[in-house]
Amino acid sequence: MKLATLSEKEIIMTLIAIALLLLFAFTFGTLLEKIKGPRVVGEILGGMILGGSCLFLLLPSLSQQIFFAYPEEGKVLNIFYQLGLIFLMFLSGYNTDIKVDKTNAKTISLVFVGATFLPMAGSIPFFGMFREHFIGSINNDTAYCLVFAIGVAITSIPVISKIFFDMGIMNTKFSNTVLTVSTFQDLCLWILLNVATKIAQSGEIKLIEMIVIVAVTIGIFVAIALISKHVRQLMSEWKPVTFYSLSFVLLLLTCGLLYMAGINIMYSAFIVGYLIKAVFGTAETTKERMHSLEQIAFSFFIPVYFALVGIQLNVIHDFSLARFLLFFVIAFGLEFIGTWLLLLPSGLKMSTKMNFAITMNARGGPGIVLATVAYSYNIISLEFFTVLILTTMLSSMIAGYYLRLQQKKDSNVFNEL
Numbered sequence: 001m002k003l004a005t006l007s008e009k010e011i012i013m014t015l016i017a018i019a020l021l022l023l024f025a026f027t028f029g030t031l032l033e034k035i036k037g038p039r040v041v042g043e044i045l046g047g048m049i050l051g052g053s054c055l056f057l058l059l060p061s062l063s064q065q066i067f068f069a070y071p072e073e074g075k076v077l078n079i080f081y082q083l084g085l086i087f088l089m090f091l092s093g094y095n096t097d098i099k100v101d102k103t104n105a106k107t108i109s110l111v112f113v114g115a116t117f118l119p120m121a122g123s124i125p126f127f128g129m130f131r132e133h134f135i136g137s138i139n140n141d142t143a144y145c146l147v148f149a150i151g152v153a154i155t156s157i158p159v160i161s162k163i164f165f166d167m168g169i170m171n172t173k174f175s176n177t178v179l180t181v182s183t184f185q186d187l188c189l190w191i192l193l194n195v196a197t198k199i200a201q202s203g204e205i206k207l208i209e210m211i212v213i214v215a216v217t218i219g220i221f222v223a224i225a226l227i228s229k230h231v232r233q234l235m236s237e238w239k240p241v242t243f244y245s246l247s248f249v250l251l252l253l254t255c256g257l258l259y260m261a262g263i264n265i266m267y268s269a270f271i272v273g274y275l276i277k278a279v280f281g282t283a284e285t286t287k288e289r290m291h292s293l294e295q296i297a298f299s300f301f302i303p304v305y306f307a308l309v310g311i312q313l314n315v316i317h318d319f320s321l322a323r324f325l326l327f328f329v330i331a332f333g334l335e336f337i338g339t340w341l342l343l344l345p346s347g348l349k350m351s352t353k354m355n356f357a358i359t360m361n362a363r364g365g366p367g368i369v370l371a372t373v374a375y376s377y378n379i380i381s382l383e384f385f386t387v388l389i390l391t392t393m394l395s396s397m398i399a400g401y402y403l404r405l406q407q408k409k410d411s412n413v414f415n416e417l
Contacts, residue, residue: 006076013069014076018304020066021311024050025303038159038400040365041393043303047310057316067311077308084305085372086269087297088365090251092186093273094290095161104177107346111181114342115360116188119334120149126330133323134384136375138200146196147374150189151388152331155182156364156396163362163400167407167414174352174414178359186366191218193370194267200377216261220271224278243289247276266373309372313389318382328391332398335361351413355406362399367392 006014024046032042049055056063067073127145135144160182164175191214238246251272258268280286339357346353371388374380380388406413 006070006072010070010073013066014073017066017069017073017077018080020050021047021304021307022300025307025310029303036400036404038163038364038393038396040159040306040368041397043306044310044313044368044389044393047307048313048315049310050307051311052314053316080301080304081308082265084297084301084303084308085266085369086251086255087301088305089266089269089369090273090276091290091294091297092365093270093275094277095273104173107177107343107348108180110342110346111177111339111356111360112184114339115155115181115335115356116153116185116338118338118341119153119331122334122338123149123152123330130323130327130384133320134381134387136378136380136384138203138378140200140203140379143196143200143374143377143379146192146199147370147379150192150196150370151367151391152334153185154189154363154366154370155185155360156362156366156392159362159364159396160359160399163403167404169407169414172414174355178356181360189366189370190267190270193373194264196379197264197373197377200379216263224271224275240289243280244293247272250275264373266369306368309368309389312375312382313386314382315386315390319386320383323383324387324390327387328394331391332361332395351406351410355403355413358402359399361395363392364396367395 025043026046027042028046028049029039029042032045033039050063050067067077124145127141127148130148131141131144134148135141160178164179169175195214251269254272255265255268258271259265263271276290336357339360340353343353343356348356368389371380371385371392374388375382375385
């Protein structure tokens with residue numbers, strides 16, 4: 001069997017395109033970190049510079065030679081795009097810790113409901129206002145409305161965790177509450193996104209099928225929890241090569257098998273990451289191996305993914321600044337008000353309520369994954385894709401800078417609720 005291959009020139013141009021994407025993602029990501037901003041925002045900005053918002057606009061022939069050097073180059077780059085998404089969700093699944101501090105269960109419950117269900121419910125009146133410009137080419141109202149509601153409510157665990165680490169407030173009551181709520185919130189919203197993509201594929205709502213998909217996705221987590229203790233002892237002595245090889249086989253094979261069962265690649269990768277953690281635990285050896293994998297993924301695959309997200313953004317055409325600002329105010333406001341309202345009877349200090357309401361607006365990586373998955377399924381338009389990405393970038397920066405400002409005012413503000 002002889003495999004079809006690219007010409008030498010096509011391979012070289014692909015390598016140059018990837019190198020430029022990585023270089024611009026690294027450069028602008030580093031610059032954002034220097035000014036205490038989320039690295040992911042800089043990596044997307046790097047991609048934007050190479051795309052229709054800058055390079056393609058100013059030097060279209062040069063951009064064409066690099067990123068459209070041959071007809072299939074977009075498909076080749078999309079492989080790296082998908083690998084970046086898969087690794088991002090895989091590592092997110094591994095870092096997911098589903099547990100509740102019983103002494104803080106009331107606050108966790110209030111923040112969860114206030115930051116998830118109230119904003120989603122509050123977004124319903126605005127579906128029609130943006131529909132004409134935000135709905136995708138498949139013209140599926142149900143899938144579009146689900147994505148709109150998720151976009152309003154979603155919160156980022158990786159971005160918030162990075163902010164907490166940088167500020168030195170990890171493992172405080174405030175940080176533990178936010179991360180626990182974000183974990184449960186993202187789990188619910190990933191299930192809803194999986195339902196939205198299934199509706200987009202079938203073109204209709206099949207109630208029985210939707211119930212089965214939700215039951216399967218929840219059931220997988222329950223099954224993992226039940227079997228993990230029994231198999232952990234068998235795998236504790238695996239060598240690094242065996243660990244990595246079988247983890248990758250499991251990751252890629254599971255993505256394929258679950259896709260046939262109606263579960264998209266993004267959620268499948270998340271499940272496998274959670275499975276690896278459940279099976280191998282958090283022993284020092286496992287943590288070291290996963291840290292090594294994170295170093296590789298976050299230095300190559302994931303920055304390239306974010307840069308490829310950025311390169312698709314076009315704030316010159318197919319974009320309305322007014323609609324973006326309106327959506328941002330609505331999304332930020334609903335998340336803020338929902339969290340604030342539910343915390344009113346909690347007895348927490350005013351500053352603590354404000355901190356929760358602002359922090360739950362940090363959308364980060366999950367917000368970007370939502371936009372890219374929904375856009376790839378044609379659930380949303382290019383304009384809504386751009387709006388979701390920009391909303392994610394701006395909300396993450398606001399949350400980070402606000403929390404740092406509060407810490408400067410009172411260094412102990414996050415230690416007690």
